[in-house]
Amino acid sequence: MCTGPPLAAWSGDGMGDPRMTQVTALVLRAVAAGHAFGFDVMERCGLPSGTVYPALRRLERAGWLAAAWEDADTAHAEGRPRRRTYALTERGRRGMPEAEAKIAEVERVLRDAPGPDAREA
Amino acid sequence: MRRLWLLSVCLLVPRDERVEWVEEWEGELAASGWRWVDAFGALPDAWHLRRDGWTMGRMTQDVRHAIKGLWRKPFFTALAGLTLAIGIGANTAIYSVVDSVLLDPLPYPESDRLYTVNHTAPGLGVPILPYSEGMYLMYADALASLDGLAVFQMDNVNLVLGSEPERLSSARVTQRFFDVLGVPPTLGRTFVAGEDREGAEPLAVLGYGLWRQTFGGDPSVVGRTVEMDGVMRRVIGVMPEGFQFPQDAEMWTQLEVDPADADQGSFSYMGIGRLTAGATPEALNQEMDQLLLRFADVNGDDLPRTVLEQGQIRGDAKPLKEMYVEDIRQALWVVLGTVGFVLLIACANVANLFLVRAEARQREQAVRTAMGATRGDMIRHYLTESVTLGLGAGVIGLGLASLGVRGLLAMAPVALPRAAEVGIDGSVLAYTAVISILSGLLFGLFPVFGYANRDLSGALKEGGRSSTTGRGRSRVQSGLVVAQVALALMLLVGSGLMARSFAAIRSVDPGFEEEGRLTFRISLPSAEYPEVEDASAFYRAFRDRLEAEPGVTRAALASSMPLTGSRAQSSFRPDDQPLPEGELGPLVNLHWAGPGYFEAMGIEIVEGRGLGEDDAAGGLRSVVVSERMARQLWPGEGSVLGRRIVGMGDTDESWEIVGVVRDVHFESLSEEPGLMAYFPLVSGDSDAAFAQRALSVVVHGRGDPLALVDGARQALREVDGRLPMVDPRPLARVVSEASAATSFTVVLLGIAASIALLLGAVGIYGVISYVVGRRTQEIGVRMALGAPAGLVLRNVIGQGMALAGTGVVVGLVGAWGASRVLASLLYGVSATDPTTYAVTAGALAFVALVASWLPARRAAGLDPVRALKAE
Numbered sequence: 004m005c006t007g008p009p010l011a012a013w014s015g016d017g018m019g020d021p022r023m024t025q026v027t028a029l030v031l032r033a034v035a036a037g038h039a040f041g042f043d044v045m046e047r048c049g050l051p052s053g054t055v056y057p058a059l060r061r062l063e064r065a066g067w068l069a070a071a072w073e074d075a076d077t078a079h080a081e082g083r084p085r086r087r088t089y090a091l092t093e094r095g096r097r098g099m100p101e102a103e104a105k106i107a108e109v110e111r112v113l114r115d116a117p118g119p120d121a122r123e124a
Numbered sequence: 125m126r127r128l129w130l131l132s133v134c135l136l137v138p139r140d141e142r143v144e145w146v147e148e149w150e151g152e153l154a155a156s157g158w159r160w161v162d163a164f165g166a167l168p169d170a171w172h173l174r175r176d177g178w179t180m181g182r183m184t185q186d187v188r189h190a191i192k193g194l195w196r197k198p199f200f201t202a203l204a205g206l207t208l209a210i211g212i213g214a215n216t217a218i219y220s221v222v223d224s225v226l227l228d229p230l231p232y233p234e235s236d237r238l239y240t241v242n243h244t245a246p247g248l249g250v251p252i253l254p255y256s257e258g259m260y261l262m263y264a265d266a267l268a269s270l271d272g273l274a275v276f277q278m279d280n281v282n283l284v285l286g287s288e289p290e291r292l293s294s295a296r297v298t299q300r301f302f303d304v305l306g307v308p309p310t311l312g313r314t315f316v317a318g319e320d321r322e323g324a325e326p327l328a329v330l331g332y333g334l335w336r337q338t339f340g341g342d343p344s345v346v347g348r349t350v351e352m353d354g355v356m357r358r359v360i361g362v363m364p365e366g367f368q369f370p371q372d373a374e375m376w377t378q379l380e381v382d383p384a385d386a387d388q389g390s391f392s393y394m395g396i397g398r399l400t401a402g403a404t405p406e407a408l409n410q411e412m413d414q415l416l417l418r419f420a421d422v423n424g425d426d427l428p429r430t431v432l433e434q435g436q437i438r439g440d441a442k443p444l445k446e447m448y449v450e451d452i453r454q455a456l457w458v459v460l461g462t463v464g465f466v467l468l469i470a471c472a473n474v475a476n477l478f479l480v481r482a483e484a485r486q487r488e489q490a491v492r493t494a495m496g497a498t499r500g501d502m503i504r505h506y507l508t509e510s511v512t513l514g515l516g517a518g519v520i521g522l523g524l525a526s527l528g529v530r531g532l533l534a535m536a537p538v539a540l541p542r543a544a545e546v547g548i549d550g551s552v553l554a555y556t557a558v559i560s561i562l563s564g565l566l567f568g569l570f571p572v573f574g575y576a577n578r579d580l581s582g583a584l585k586e587g588g589r590s591s592t593t594g595r596g597r598s599r600v601q602s603g604l605v606v607a608q609v610a611l612a613l614m615l616l617v618g619s620g621l622m623a624r625s626f627a628a629i630r631s632v633d634p635g636f637e638e639e640g641r642l643t644f645r646i647s648l649p650s651a652e653y654p655e656v657e658d659a660s661a662f663y664r665a666f667r668d669r670l671e672a673e674p675g676v677t678r679a680a681l682a683s684s685m686p687l688t689g690s691r692a693q694s695s696f697r698p699d700d701q702p703l704p705e706g707e708l709g710p711l712v713n714l715h716w717a718g719p720g721y722f723e724a725m726g727i728e729i730v731e732g733r734g735l736g737e738d739d740a741a742g743g744l745r746s747v748v749v750s751e752r753m754a755r756q757l758w759p760g761e762g763s764v765l766g767r768r769i770v771g772m773g774d775t776d777e778s779w780e781i782v783g784v785v786r787d788v789h790f791e792s793l794s795e796e797p798g799l800m801a802y803f804p805l806v807s808g809d810s811d812a813a814f815a816q817r818a819l820s821v822v823v824h825g826r827g828d829p830l831a832l833v834d835g836a837r838q839a840l841r842e843v844d845g846r847l848p849m850v851d852p853r854p855l856a857r858v859v860s861e862a863s864a865a866t867s868f869t870v871v872l873l874g875i876a877a878s879i880a881l882l883l884g885a886v887g888i889y890g891v892i893s894y895v896v897g898r899r900t901q902e903i904g905v906r907m908a909l910g911a912p913a914g915l916v917l918r919n920v921i922g923q924g925m926a927l928a929g930t931g932v933v934v935g936l937v938g939a940w941g942a943s944r945v946l947a948s949l950l951y952g953v954s955a956t957d958p959t960t961y962a963v964t965a966g967a968l969a970f971v972a973l974v975a976s977w978l979p980a981r982r983a984a985g986l987d988p989v990r991a992l993k994a995e
Binding site: 040041042045051052053054055056057060061073078081082083084085086087 | 152156162165166172
């Protein structure tokens, strides 16, 4: 399973750009690919909810993502409360190259890793 | 349940975001089909949001407020803090013992791989069957699961350096002993291959303490030759500080084994081994089982295959740590559980104090709320205050604990293992911190649930006095008191049962007279007493000299004293009743006694005579047996005098019974006396006679036995000035030390139960006083309307007793449920003994009565006019 860094990696830095970690990058890429709901992002990244949600909050606070509520009728028809939707903002779109670079870097490190043990570590 | 989870977690989320937060999570979880693994993610999410809104700065501010608030109420703070400190201190003290004795790994490298490697023979009633020399040789290199096997035997040596000889506890060990433990010497070297073979140069390795004290820490001692037991031994090394194994050994000598002439049949060497990496004790046991079969095939005379099967003899590897802590483990866990209860009771008391205080502060809270403080702020405020108090109490508790540990060790039974390692270290500090915070949260939660959740605008209008809220709070308080009484009763029942066990053990008749008798040990080095005649002459001369000492009435020598843990056993049968092939006769405890032993010990001779001077002469083969042995070997027959018994293997050597004596508790007071056979100190035919050289002496005199020590020492000096007198003590002390572990547990449980009783009484008193205070006006009205003082008194006492009664019932049920835990520590009393339950419940009820009577008397003495005026 792919696990992200510990929660402490997102240190609070107000409205500035979020620290680009592997998790932030993966979440951003998932939202950019059109996965609007938190749990969809979760599925897409293969990360647990406790990792994805703080990343979503951080990106939202930094202004890279904008949140809205899904249509109340849809939720009502399915007999459940509304879900929040997340979408990339202009600022987030500008950050995408940084995110892709991060993902590429991680993939390269994994590919060059000496053996299966190191890959798991 | 699912919704409850989200609603609880949402308390962490800043208030203005909560509603949307819950909706989002509920929406997602509902859409994805509710899985707990996803729902748990809500916690880190909420925590993340919380941290955004809650900075360290605010936390520091909260703590500062809390300290200020506590400081302003010094009496309240001192009372609550001290109550908690006692509970935390007791827990820390006991935990530090548990941690060092039971939890910490042994001080050897990779100590989890160290095992005692012996056999067990449940079919013979022998829990540990050690090695014979031959067995050790067969095993030594054959066990693939072991990185090394070593065997050892405890020994004592007389060290002669100056004029006064010194007796040392030592161990004879095989060559790989120190390798197996993984401890190198601090000076010199330890034994190498070949040095544990017959004919090797006599060597010695010194313990650190011995080296410092007796040799002044002089490094040049390595290479020197010293005289021990008449043998010149060369010192080759010194072990590092703190190394002590086995038991209290201060010095190690070689255990020489002669492969050409190894003894196959005396199983007297304990084994330890280091498992190879990845090996399991089960695999080791299987290997040993195979070797046992081979051993039995090769040495059929010493260990017939049928005996192997009948005795269910098999390999038994146990973690080395078990050997240290087996006897004390359960008692320590019970005591730790007990002090845990004390802490819970203390928390209940403090929770009550906090509830009272919270009510008094309703107005203050209402003002805060009006000024915009959120419910979350209030909760945080309460919890910060209680956790701050908990931590403060933890610091005081730590101080109390360090004093308590010292006291605990001072009164610990002689054999508390690893006592030197007990102290307050990192893990104890962590434990204290955790229980301090947890107690803070525990008692802090009561006012939180009682108050912070309510709309307090009413309180503002009413000036903080609301009768309806008071009722709810009373219920919480009453619940706490019931819990306190129940816990206190459980502890009282536990300590009552232990006290009765102790009394039962102490009232056991050991089978000998303990008063007016002194005992000590001596050992005759075989280098100085090479022949049986030499030893025999010493026995006679020393006993005669002792009996000539003024104040001494009788003196005798024996192989050991009862209840001192020494044990020799063998199987015997009547010589005219052969057993079927391979079957064993009953196991008999063997004892060797000189002339006058039974008289000196006060052991009643039921029939025949004791062992005399003549029995030691060659070839007589006299034996004295215990009543139980006579009854078991010849059931339903009259006199057994003149009958003969034979041991295992040597069928042509029989022993004639010349006397029968009363049963003696030889092993322990709490076990039934075993079968006993007493042989003369010198036994066997004149050409193969055998003399006991490790001896215990008993001296019966008039008056205080300790007054006999000087005379006895003088007598010994006159007979042989080179023999040290070891461990002189009254026989009565030997008996009391045999019940030391029980008395230790009794004292600890007694202390815990007393604290619990006191805290419980304070709890009842506090609640009833509070209720009386609240009802002052109502009582005033009743009295003004003509209610007599007696009725008021009964009414208030009744209220207290109703609480206590409920607590007692709950406590009795709890004690009954927990009785299984204590059962194995008890002796002579059932874990559900009705008398103990009734007496302790009665005692607690009486204390509750007094605790309610005090405030009741105050209520009955109220002046109605003033009571009515009271706001």
